[in-house]
Amino acid sequence: MNLEEKTLEKNTLFSGRIINLRRDTALLPNGATATREVVEHPGGVCVAALDDNENLLMVKQFRYPYMEVILEVPAGKRDKGGEDPLTCGKRELKEETGATAEHYVPLGELYPSPGYCDEIIHLFAAKGLTFGETCPDEDEFVAVEKIPLETAVQMVLNGEIKDAKTQVCILKLKALKERGLF
Amino acid sequence: MNLEEKTLEKNTLFSGRIINLRRDTALLPNGATATREVVEHPGGVCVAALDDNENLLMVKQFRYPYMEVILEVPAGKRDKGGEDPLTCGKRELKEETGATAEHYVPLGELYPSPGYCDEIIHLFAAKGLTFGETCPDEDEFVAVEKIPLETAVQMVLNGEIKDAKTQVCILKLKALKERGLF
Secondary structure (H helix, E strand, O other), X not given: OOOOOEEEEOOEEEEOOOOEEEEEEEEOOOOOEEEEEEEEOOXXXXXXXXOOOOEXXXXXXXXXXXXEEEEEOOEXXXXXXXXXXXXXXXXXXXXXXXXXXXXXXXXXXXXXXXXXXXXOEEEEEEEEXXXXXXXXXXXXXXXXXXXXXHHHHHHXXXXXXXXXXHHXXXXXXXXXXXXXXX | OOOOOEEEEOOEEEEOOOOEEEEEEEEOOOOOEEEEEEEEOOOEEEEEEEOOOOEEEEEEEEEOOOOEEEEEOOEEEOOOOOOOHHHHHHHHHHHHHOEXXXXXXXXXXXXXXXXXXXXXXXXXXXXXXXXXXXXXXXXXXXXXXXXXHHHHHHHHHOOOOOEHHHHHHHHHXXXXXXXXXX
């Protein structure tokens, strides 16, 4: 079954600080055309960092679109120009929590909302932590919390942790540990 | 630590078929102001439906923002006006796979990309399936696949399944089954 669509026309409607917006015309598999709204994003990286006592480093942050403070793993945007994901992850972990990690293991990629957004989030687990100063971005306010991994798993399963990348990181990290792979 | 931001001004820049775009001015905790780009979305629902042989119903779908065919659990947008998530989930499962489920269990909510998007995706697990005709939307082309749950878990862990809601549904469904809760 042919599922592929082709771009007939690309139209950038907005170029912002974080995202751009396009409205394209696409050719569908049945020969019809349709408009496709696309949010462009440079991509993100997040790091699930575990300290020597099996605590996960997490950050509480006000998320403006929800007008709500939520709990997440440290994360940030890749610099434009395709910054290396691991370099970005190390920087974001340091900026938000002050931590530097000795060991990193990739936890795969995540497509947050593939119907209309092209963002790819790269996930990492990290351990072997040492702590220094935090250095958050100017307009970023975060509060660091250490949460036992088992508590974090329960918070995902009972719905207290809602952020997509954080849910996936915690459940994958747990699965890796059960398999002796982290 | 006060993390809250307040809206000083809301500006809708684009109203589309699936999303709207705002660029607001926000008051930060330190008294400074910042622009906040917000993608508005009516919200989504997805259903991880398991047949009597422990196969998960999945759909292959071309996702235009990535120009790629990816594997997901059946899902769709809530009708505007705040459609009940379970009603939406039942409709989308039927439309995309032809299946009707006897039992539904909520798997919580997911915030796909909380930095710039207000979408909430409601997750459900379902079982007790009976099959009828599919009835996809006019501009939607999907291929149904049945994947053993254990295979799906492996595909999440090895990075083959990238969609956020699908990764979370599969790992949560697996955890529920391990705990005898589904």
